[in-house]
Amino acid sequence: EVQLVESGGGLxxxxxxxxxxxxxxxxxxxxxxxxxxRQAPGKGPEWVAHIKEDxxxxxxxxxxxxxxxxxxxxxxxxxxxxxxxxRAEDSAVYYCANNAFKDWGQGTxxxxxx
Amino acid sequence: xxxxxxxPLSLPVTLGQPASISCRSSQSLVHPDGSTYLSWFQQRxxxxxxxxxxxVSNRDSGVPDRFSGSGSGTDxxxxxxxxxxxxxxVYYCMQATHWPFTFGPGTKVDIK
Numbered sequence: 001e002v003q004l005v006e007s008g009g010g011l012x013x014x015x016x017x018x019x020x021x022x023x024x025x026x027x028x029x030x031x032x033x034x035x036x037x038r039q040a041p042g043k044g045p046e047w048v049a050h051i052k053e054d055x056x057x058x059x060x061x062x063x064x065x066x067x068x069x070x071x072x073x074x075x076x077x078x079x080x081x082x083x084x085x086x087r088a089e090d091s092a093v094y095y096c097a098n099n100a101f102k103d104w105g106q107g108t109x110x111x112x113x114x
Numbered sequence: 115x116x117x118x119x120x121x122p123l124s125l126p127v128t129l130g131q132p133a134s135i136s137c138r139s140s141q142s143l144v145h146p147d148g149s150t151y152l153s154w155f156q157q158r159x160x161x162x163x164x165x166x167x168x169x170v171s172n173r174d175s176g177v178p179d180r181f182s183g184s185g186s187g188t189d190x191x192x193x194x195x196x197x198x199x200x201x202x203x204v205y206y207c208m209q210a211t212h213w214p215f216t217f218g219p220g221t222k223v224d225i226k
Contacts, residue, residue: 035215037163044206045155045163047215061214095162100210101153102174104162 002026009108022079022096030074038092086112118218126226133194137207151210158203
């Protein structure tokens, strides 16, 4: 059974940082591109970042460039998103997704507020 | 960025009746590799999005065959042949041909 389990969300002040994690099982993690997608309350999903199987290519939505860093550890079957200099508009549920968005985790909530 | 639009944004349906959602992109979604990376997702209340259709018309495993996708270029459609109560939710189209990947605004399907 495919499982993606996000963690690391929480309440953070503007300008703060978090490291989101996604633990994966049930498929060959090292063989697939992986993504982070976020969804603000009451809004539609927004793709945030994408990373190649070996981590050699990374792509970001413009609003994340310079502040977010996607990475992966294939030995640990884990995906990460380092989010820095957080803004109120970054408040959302952050999901990891695999293989052209076939499978999604349950999400981790990030709230940016003073 | 590629802008995805959907219509209608709200779709009240009668159980057992068909439903159709349109998705249009601001530019062609045909990738240089020849594929068209247009997917449809269902999001039930309180749940994560679930992919139903990929590359325009390919149904994911476990997705009922009452769901079908069609279209080409910039114009795409998701059809539900006979709506069931479990189909209530928001449906999104998404393109993964051009960076950044973009989603449509969503169509909320509920029962009349």
